[in-house]
Amino acid sequence: MTAKLELEHLGAGYDGQPVISGVSLVLGEGEIGCLTGPSGCGKTTLLRAVAGFIRPLAGEVRISGEVVSRRDYLRPVEQRRVGMVFQDYALFPHLDVHANIAFGLGHYSRTQRRERVAELAELLSIGELLGQYPHQLSGGQQQRVALARALAPRPQLMLLDEPFSSMDVELREDLAREVGAILRRDRVTAVMVTHNQLEAFAMADRVGVVHAGQLVQWDTPFELYHRPASRFVAGFIGEGVFIPGRVRDAHRVETELGLLAAREPHGLAAASEVEVLVRPDDIIHDDASDSAAVVVEKAFRGAEFLYTLALDSGTRLQSLVPSHHNHPVNQAIGIRADIEHLVVFPRQS
Numbered sequence: 001m002t003a004k005l006e007l008e009h010l011g012a013g014y015d016g017q018p019v020i021s022g023v024s025l026v027l028g029e030g031e032i033g034c035l036t037g038p039s040g041c042g043k044t045t046l047l048r049a050v051a052g053f054i055r056p057l058a059g060e061v062r063i064s065g066e067v068v069s070r071r072d073y074l075r076p077v078e079q080r081r082v083g084m085v086f087q088d089y090a091l092f093p094h095l096d097v098h099a100n101i102a103f104g105l106g107h108y109s110r111t112q113r114r115e116r117v118a119e120l121a122e123l124l125s126i127g128e129l130l131g132q133y134p135h136q137l138s139g140g141q142q143q144r145v146a147l148a149r150a151l152a153p154r155p156q157l158m159l160l161d162e163p164f165s166s167m168d169v170e171l172r173e174d175l176a177r178e179v180g181a182i183l184r185r186d187r188v189t190a191v192m193v194t195h196n197q198l199e200a201f202a203m204a205d206r207v208g209v210v211h212a213g214q215l216v217q218w219d220t221p222f223e224l225y226h227r228p229a230s231r232f233v234a235g236f237i238g239e240g241v242f243i244p245g246r247v248r249d250a251h252r253v254e255t256e257l258g259l260l261a262a263r264e265p266h267g268l269a270a271a272s273e274v275e276v277l278v279r280p281d282d283i284i285h286d287d288a289s290d291s292a293a294v295v296v297e298k299a300f301r302g303a304e305f306l307y308t309l310a311l312d313s314g315t316r317l318q319s320l321v322p323s324h325h326n327h328p329v330n331q332a333i334g335i336r337a338d339i340e341h342l343v344v345f346p347r348q349s
């Protein structure tokens, strides 16, 4: 696959002070990458460096194999063929929807412009809105228009910064799915910043976790969830708890839940004191099991309950259980661990 976007040891920040450093990643043509991480870790700064709003302090950005940013060279934003959608829509208030979408199509003929606007309006289901002005639209509609405007000139790269964050949960999930489908249909390479991990998992081929200005993992959603590269990523992505353990051998760790074993070696030395990541889907409710835990909290999620459970020692676990198993708080229920990938880190003192 041809690389569309390549970052190599990219460092960037403000007033000469680095906010991100050493960021390297590759995104293939037509792939969608999402960046996630705690507030203030540098996600937006990274996106701005890719867009060309800030000059790198180190490393470089290549789009379609061409260097567009490095310490001594900055190709202007408008010459990068990069489409951008930000949180605050930024539609032109004095232009109607049609004119907003057609804004970047000055080099098209009138007919081509009308055709391209009609095509995008249909794709994004905003055909009815073409004669309206931004202040007449809901947040979701405005964001669709912003997306149509960004897609119209057929950018070689789309950058999206929290594009759905001002929408309610249901709307944002639908729109995220639709936008993902549209980008894929047109084979548009895209990078999206999001706080919402489910959104990232639903859309992305690759997800990057940024922590304190570093890209600490860049991987498929599956790998990120099941094989987090560090304790930080393990704690940040998904739900779960760490329980203490002691390494028996390359594949097994002794814990309060018994001897946990996995096919793949966990990589830590025998007899070392470790922490094992236990996800809610690793703990199965099983009345026939010898191990029991007491329900201390429960959250109804429709199809499932997320139970918080306490072992005899006081160690807490979480378990996702089909919601017809409705157990009251303080009741003991049978559990067993069913862990396919052992995610193990040296125990922190």
Ligand SMILES: Nc1ncnc2c1ncn2[C@@H]1O[C@H](COP(=O)(O)OP(=O)(O)OP(=O)(O)O)[C@@H](O)[C@H]1O
Pocket: 014, 019, 037, 038, 039, 040, 041, 042, 043, 044, 045, 046
């Ligand atoms: N224009 C600026 N000038 C100076 N410092 C800035 C500027 N913009 C951001 N910063 C600083 O850079 C750091 C990273 O900010 P950035 O917005 O990239 O993080 P983020 O991960 O996108 O955060 P959030 O998730 O909260 O939006 C912060 O410490 C912030 O204060």
